[in-house]
Amino acid sequence: xxxxxxxxxxxxxxxxxxxxxxxxxxxxxxxxxxxxxxxxxxxxxxxxxxxxxxxxxxxxxxxxxxxxxxxxxxxxxxxxxxxxxxxxxxxxxxxxxxxxxxxxxxxxxxxxx
Amino acid sequence: xxxxxxxxxxxxxxxxxxxxxxxxxxxxxxxxxxxxxxxxxxxxxxxxxxxxxxxxxxxxxxxxxxxxxxxxxxxxxxxxxxxxxxxxxxxxxxxxxxxxxxxxxxxxxxxx
Numbered sequence: 108x109x110x111x112x113x114x115x116x117x118x119x120x121x122x123x124x125x126x127x128x129x130x131x132x133x134x135x136x137x138x139x140x141x142x143x144x145x146x147x148x149x150x151x152x153x154x155x156x157x158x159x160x161x162x163x164x165x166x167x168x169x170x171x172x173x174x175x176x177x178x179x180x181x182x183x184x185x186x187x188x189x190x191x192x193x194x195x196x197x198x199x200x201x202x203x204x205x206x207x208x209x210x211x212x213x214x215x216x217x218x219x220x
Numbered sequence: 221x222x223x224x225x226x227x228x229x230x231x232x233x234x235x236x237x238x239x240x241x242x243x244x245x246x247x248x249x250x251x252x253x254x255x256x257x258x259x260x261x262x263x264x265x266x267x268x269x270x271x272x273x274x275x276x277x278x279x280x281x282x283x284x285x286x287x288x289x290x291x292x293x294x295x296x297x298x299x300x301x302x303x304x305x306x307x308x309x310x311x312x313x314x315x316x317x318x319x320x321x322x323x324x325x326x327x328x329x330x331x332x
Contacts, residue, residue, distance in 0.1 A: 111263070142322070149324030150264070150309055163319045197263050208254070209320070213262030220263075 109134065111212035119218045125186040128215045131199030132179050138162075139181040139210060143174060143198050144195040153196075156181050157204050185217075195218045223247045224312050226323035233330050237250070239297040244308035250312040254320070255284060255295045256281065258307045267308075286330050299332045 112131045120126050132139050140163075141153040152165040156175035173183040179200075185192055195216050199209035225244045233239045243253075251272040256264035270277040270293070277284050277290045283296045297304055307325045 140320070150311075150322035151320050152321065156321070165319070199263070208266040208269070211256075211265065213261065213263050 111198055111210055113198050113212040113215050116213065117216050117218075119220060120188050121220050122188055122190060125184065125218060126188060127182055127184045128196055128198075128217075129184075130181045130198030130200075130212060132181070132198075133210055136190050136200035136202050136210070137173055137179050137199045137204065138204045139179065140199045140201075141181070141183050142197040142199065143167075144197055144214070145193075150197070153183065155204065162204055187203060188219045189200075190219050195215060223250075224310060224323040224326070226308075227312060228326050228327045229316050230325070230329070231328040233300045233328065235302055235330055235332050236299045239295075239304065239328055239330065241295040241297075241308050241310075241328065243293045243295075243323050244291060245293075245312050247312070247314065247321075248291070249314035250321075251315045252313045253278045253284070253286060253293050254311045255282075256309045256311060256322075257304075258309060258325070264309055297328075300328075302330050302332060303332050304328060 114129045138157045140155040142150045144150050155163040159175045170186045175181045195214045197214045199211045201209045235296045254269040255267040257267050258264040268282045269278050286293045307327045311320045311322045
């Protein structure tokens with residue numbers, strides 16, 4: 108079974124631009140969560156989607172948004188990029204919300220200049 | 221407000237010895253705890269978990285201990301191997317939400 112895939116793996120943007128990251132969960136998994144990893148803050152929860160609906164949201168500004176498609180693939184969007192948005196963005200999938208374990212993708216490393 | 225804290229950013233242990241990674245939490249609603257291991261350029265992988273009804277869970281070389289009164293959990297790796305060198309994250313979730321709250325991670329280096 109293929110793992111969680113994320114595209115692109117690396118991205119360089121400038122302040123003020125917007126970015127869209129994509130995540131394809133493990134086949135059969137319907138829950139997708141997004142995390143931001145930075146050296147100082149560790150892994151911080153962004154949001155979780157299940158059946159095309161956002162179930163949970165972390166403490167991030169409205170510039171961070173996401174969606175999930177009927178095939179469970181998910182995208183997250185960051186608008187009006189700031190330097191502090193430079194981070195590794197990780198996507199994790201699980202069969203349903205509340206599953207014991209989540210399976211993480213390799214992440215998208217975003218650099219904002 | 222960091223609800224899950226890993227106060228040691230790094231730990232260095234000799235091969236064959238015990239590695240002890242610590243994690244503290246502040247939210248008494250947390251009832252499920254997990255440890256993840258992360259290698260560079262890879263996503264975190266699940267290692268071991270424990271629910272609040274237990275105080276110990278063991279899986280091979282890995283044991284997680286939970287002290288609810290102290291709001292503290294620890295991961296013991298015995299014996300440590302060079303392949304265990306990675307960043308370890310503890311995470312917690314509460315009964316009323318599926319949200320996982322992660323600590324900032326501890327980088328473990330196991331040297332020969």
